[in-house]
Amino acid sequence: MSEMAAQGKEPEVLYWVGCAGSFDARAQKVAVAFAKIMNEAEIPFAILGQEESCTGDPARRAGNEFVFQMMALQNIETLNMYNVKRIVTACPHCFNTLKNEYPALGGNYDVIHHTQFINDLIKEGRLKLKGGGAFQGKRITYHDSCYLGRVNGVYEAPREILASLDNHLVELKRSKTNGLCCGAGGSQMFKEDEPGDKRINIERTEEALETGAEVIVANCPFCITMMQDGVKAKDKQEEVMVVDISEMIVSNNRL
């Protein structure tokens, strides 16, 4: 972003990578996939790089408002300095915080999740699907993340993308408004579970395996981690893949 600003250019959209996309090995692959898609569609985008910080979501939901405010106010300073108007992110938690929580702190942006963004690109004809790829004709299932689905009501955009790719979607028993959490939200990602009968990701993975799908599609880096762990715990990693929607596009278009 700073380079673009120095050259006096304004990107069409700022890609908010988020901590997972930046540092988590698996989510980095998704970040690359999404960047490839934007390049393919010739979208001039920027990232903040070192100037991006955690949105503060995990701190806020754990109860640590101080750390949240520190992150949020700093990010808003940066975003406002670059006069950012539109933000796309591949993380539903970043998406929710940027979209719904930053306005109260003085950060007002048009925030969109990458599944919505990609769906729009396809609809507008800016991204042409070539067909084929590793997922062609496969039996897949789609896991609604809480913060994209139930919290922000985005159920259709990702499903529309899936429908435009060649595959056979089997819905999970609990989907859309009834979707079951993967177990990562509310800062559960960063601590051990409380005592119980089962881990939440196992419950959800079992449900996904019941559909007989070979591919579990997600839209959130934390869901991917959780579901991947679940699949491993069930010793199904050879048969079942856990992917982000953007990776299906990359494979479809062989980017």
Place this chain on the structure above:
Amino acid sequence: MIQQILFAIVAIAVFGFAFDRYNKIYRNIRLGKDYDTSGSEAARMKNMLLVAFGQKKMFKRLIPALLHLCVYIAFVVTQIELIEILIDGFTGNHRYFYPLLSSISIGGFDMYWFIISSIEGLSVLALVATFAFLARRNLLKIPRFRMSEMKGWPKIDGNVILMLEIILVTCIFTMNAADDALYRLGHTHTNGLHHEVGSFGFAVTAPLGDLMYQFFGQFDEMGIWMLEILERAGWWGHILVVFLFLGYLPFSKHLHIMLAFPNTYFAPLNSRGEMENMPDVMNEVKMMMGLTDMDGSMDDPGDELPEFGAKDIFGLSWKNILDSYTCTECGRCTSVCPANVTGKKLSPRKVVMAVRDRAEEVGTKIDSGDYDANNFDDGKSLFDYISREEIHACTTCNACVEACPVMINPLEPILKMRRYEILTESAGPGDWVPMFTSIENGGSPWQVADARDKWATDATKENE
């Protein structure tokens, strides 16, 4: 005359008692903090009409929704007959609306017949639904009715109200059928029908009335006397159950029949993804970061340290407490809670019920006069009702918020208690401490030494 005096005494006593109880609940709700009720009134109205009146959210589960709808409609429509019973009670004027309404004809039927027959028809449906509910609650093994928070009073409460419903309907039928039999014998006390002979022809009770007529008709005066007793017994039974209900409601989950309306009306209009901002903390952080001008505009320092989050009901909003009194204890929230379905202790229903129970406890203690409402301290708090293990297990997935048929938010008290734990007590799960430190120092929940855009530089290199 004796009947009327008796009735007036009972009615005044019941209304007085109920008024006192409702007042206390109102007072308890107001123990909570301010809550922002700005925003479109039209949107609030719409929520209330759709969700409370229209029961929109019930229809996520069809069978219970239909059963509940039967009881609900019967309940609402029966209130028309209740007006007549109250007039009768105070004035001794039996079936007050009969002359007026029976003179209005719709489609060949008189209006009075139509209204009472509808009430009777709906009452039959309600009766069927009530038996189904009793069976569901007590015979079927539906997990959400069998959890630990449903032991004791909540379980009895659920059954008591269903029993009352059965008595209520039985009384209405007895009253109408006996009156119909009296009419056939020329002895009804109905307004304008003295000494007339005929039948009301009500949908359900006319055949019953005929049976009673044939049976009691055999005993002349004695039979008429017995029918009059039956009619009065039905009448008194009905109104006494209604009074009982009125006084019982504020101790029961059935309070939702009233509170569902304000609760949906005041339900938040903003995105459920937005946690309530804490301006105190925001301003302090702004100051720390040098984002505010330091000239005088700030609150004077030296203020006593504010308490962040919620330790007790006083730290919740009044809406959180209203939520708790509105709860129907249906357990829809808990049955979709990922933590609960995987065997964790957390149950959002229990959280909501705990807020109510604590509000009740605080209210009772304030009423005892031994405690000061403005500076309440009895050495207890919400943490005595909701354990830390429970609040830590929540994934903030909002499934409970989505599931609640009366728009309760069980998640908010959980998050406010987390805030208290972290901000005021500096406690909380030990695992979170490194995460906080890492965010604070490195801008990411993971401690990583790499540059934030290393993934991009690596990918570009790979492509070259």
